[in-house]
Amino acid sequence: MRRLLKNILLILLLLAISGVAWVGYQFTHPPTLDAYAKLSFQEGSTKDAEVRATFFGVSTLLFEDGKNSILIDGFFTRPDKLSVLTRKISPNLDVIGQSLKRANIQHIDAVIAAHSHYDHAMDSPEVARRTDAILYGSMSTANIGRGWGLPEQQIHVVHHGESVKVGAFDVVFLNAEHAPTGFTGGEIEGPLKPPVRANQYKEGQCFSILISHKGKTILVQSSAGFVKSGLSGRHADVAFLGIGTLGKQTDQYREEYWHETVKATGVKRVIPIHWDDFTRPSNAPFAPMPRPFDDFEKSMAFLLNQGEKEHVEVKFLYPWIEIDPFK
Numbered sequence: 001m002r003r004l005l006k007n008i009l010l011i012l013l014l015l016a017i018s019g020v021a022w023v024g025y026q027f028t029h030p031p032t033l034d035a036y037a038k039l040s041f042q043e044g045s046t047k048d049a050e051v052r053a054t055f056f057g058v059s060t061l062l063f064e065d066g067k068n069s070i071l072i073d074g075f076f077t078r079p080d081k082l083s084v085l086t087r088k089i090s091p092n093l094d095v096i097g098q099s100l101k102r103a104n105i106q107h108i109d110a111v112i113a114a115h116s117h118y119d120h121a122m123d124s125p126e127v128a129r130r131t132d133a134i135l136y137g138s139m140s141t142a143n144i145g146r147g148w149g150l151p152e153q154q155i156h157v158v159h160h161g162e163s164v165k166v167g168a169f170d171v172v173f174l175n176a177e178h179a180p181t182g183f184t185g186g187e188i189e190g191p192l193k194p195p196v197r198a199n200q201y202k203e204g205q206c207f208s209i210l211i212s213h214k215g216k217t218i219l220v221q222s223s224a225g226f227v228k229s230g231l232s233g234r235h236a237d238v239a240f241l242g243i244g245t246l247g248k249q250t251d252q253y254r255e256e257y258w259h260e261t262v263k264a265t266g267v268k269r270v271i272p273i274h275w276d277d278f279t280r281p282s283n284a285p286f287a288p289m290p291r292p293f294d295d296f297e298k299s300m301a302f303l304l305n306q307g308e309k310e311h312v313e314v315k316f317l318y319p320w321i322e323i324d325p326f327k
Helices: 002-028 034-039 081-086 093-102 124-131 139-148 251-265 296-310
Strands: 052-055 061-064 069-072 110-112 134-137 155-157 163-166 169-176 206-213 216-221 238-242 269-273
Touching: 093 124, 110 124, 124 134, 124 139, 134 139, 139 155, 216 251, 238 251, 251 296, 269 296
Parallel strands: 069 110, 110 134, 134 155, 216 238, 238 269
Antiparallel strands: 052 061, 061 069, 163 169, 169 206, 206 216
């Protein structure tokens, strides 16, 4: 009997060690991007582009037409996992400065926070301050700006259905939902002064953002969530589609998400965003979120399958490459 108990304990110990080793492997060996190289944009394709777009990870996107520019989110600090889980976090001024210099960004007209989680809005006030931009977003985003000391004249609280003109760009804000995770919901009710815990960056209002320029329209869906019929009657040519945690949702959810974003707007080109592990620094090679947090390959397989069935082109955009989103 004693020997049997010892054997059982040994087996349990080996199983526990194997489990820890498997989890460790999953964290240190994320999915590769090799399979999507054939979907990527060619560099140097923006010579005659009326609108140029650059992706910097998560849902940080720069749109510019040579006269005016719009930055969605503007998140560059990307604190590591240990800091996010155990410490207070704050914008890294050196990283923000280096990132803006690398992207050759000196002036921006509008910095728009799609919602107020730290991986979208934490750096936005500092980016707005350095580039003389107006910070647009929910009241929660405004309170992040106020906590950072951004002047009130550089803060604009937007509401559902509101339209903002930025040169030849027209930007429309529509209420959206965040992907269903344990971090959704909540408001930042007063000025938020970092350093603070990551979970103090409450979501606030999440927006679908429609950016139109001379008859062509881009949908930016920063998070893989939706409001049922929220985009009904709206049109877009290209969707920058957030897919973070989409691989962990049900088949039914993924189909509804596609229907309420891509199909509802008649989009003919989808570019996935918010697929990367945003705890990796922006000057390191980008990689998808580790499998314990998401299933990037399942999300991509779903997009490619839906795109093939419905004649929607799926393109893959690597960070820091300027593209013509309509070409």
